[in-house]
Amino acid sequence: MIRIRTLIFAALLAVIWPLQISASDSTLERWPEGDHIRVHDPLGLAAEEAEKIYDTLLDRMVAGYAKSGLDHVDYRAWRRLNRAPYISDQHGARFVNVYINDVAVDFFSASDEQQMAVGSVVIKDSISAVESGGIARGPLFIMEKMPAGFAPDFGDWRYTMIMPNGKLFGMTGGTGSRSVEFCGECHLQVAPRDHLFELPEEYLKTAE
Ligand code: HEC
Structure with missing residues (x-):
């Protein structure tokens, strides 16, 4: 039997x-060659499919962000923390990926007592997906740990948001500073973890 x-x-x-x-x-x-990709039910994409889409878009995403002329916009060689793009409701229904630079090694153990080192940079890139099926490059979100006194109420983090075409949306203490105030305010929820949210566990890379 x-x-x-x-x-x-x-x-x-x-x-x-x-x-x-x-x-x-x-x-x-x-999937056409252009920036916009159309798939059935993009918000229900399986992790592997989202990863394939991300693969096809990453170089073009970085090329777009690089037009800003700002630092840290080519993060492709950095350590990526997630194994596939995951949906971040907090950053506007987007698939996101998180990368850290060499200085940000304490990402997982950050706390009140163990603040991240000055020069730590955490990057989140994004692909926006809408229910109608459209998928496109999304903005780049950057957090950079500045010297003490830069923004004491917000853990001295500098928040930057760059649009997919390289236009600077805002940067704490620089152009469009007020437009990025909401970043630090929301991240205050996790002030005890040096203003860093945790990534969804099921998307974390293992064995690294
Ligand atoms: C409404 C709350 C909210 C706002 C506003 C917000 N974030 Fe976040 N951010 C989160 C959450 C929650 C996470 C982690 C999980 C996720 O991605 O959904 C996160 C993660 C991040 C990360 C990865 C590091 C980490 O904390 O895990 C960066 C970088 C980041 N955000 C930058 C920004 C920038 C820059 C802005 C403003 C343009 C911003 N965020 C606005 C809630 C927010």
Whole structure:
């Protein structure tokens, strides 16, 4: 009996599995070369599919951010903390990825007592997805730890947001400073972790 059931199961798998693969392949094929990608149900994308889309977009995302002429906009060689893009409701229904520079090694142990070192940079890039099916490059979010006294109420973090075309939306203490005040205010919720939110555990890279 067991063998028959196993056989039936294997036969079913053999039929279903290729169907699934060809479904995602054809989705891939239909992606045009431009910046905008259209997929069915983007907010329900599986992690692997989101990762494939991210792969195709990353270089163009960085090229866009680089037009700002600002520092830290090419973070591709940095340590990425998540294994696939995950949806961040807090940054406007976007798939996001988080990277840290060499100085930000204490990301996971940051606390009131152990603040991040000056020069730590945490980057979050984003892909925006809307329910109608459109997927496009999203803004870049940067947190940089500045010397004590820079912004004492906000852990001395400098918040920057850069639009996908390289336009600077705002930077604490610089152009558009007021437009990024809301960043620090929301991140106050996690002041005891040096203003850093945790990433969803199921998306964390393991073995690093
Ligand atoms: C309404 C709350 C809220 C606002 C406003 C907000 N953030 Fe965040 N931010 C979060 C949350 C929650 C996370 C972690 C989980 C996630 O991505 O959803 C996060 C994560 C981050 C990270 C990754 C480091 C970390 O804390 O995990 C960066 C960098 C970041 N935000 C930058 C910004 C910048 C720059 C702005 C303003 C343009 C901003 N944020 C505005 C809530 C917010």
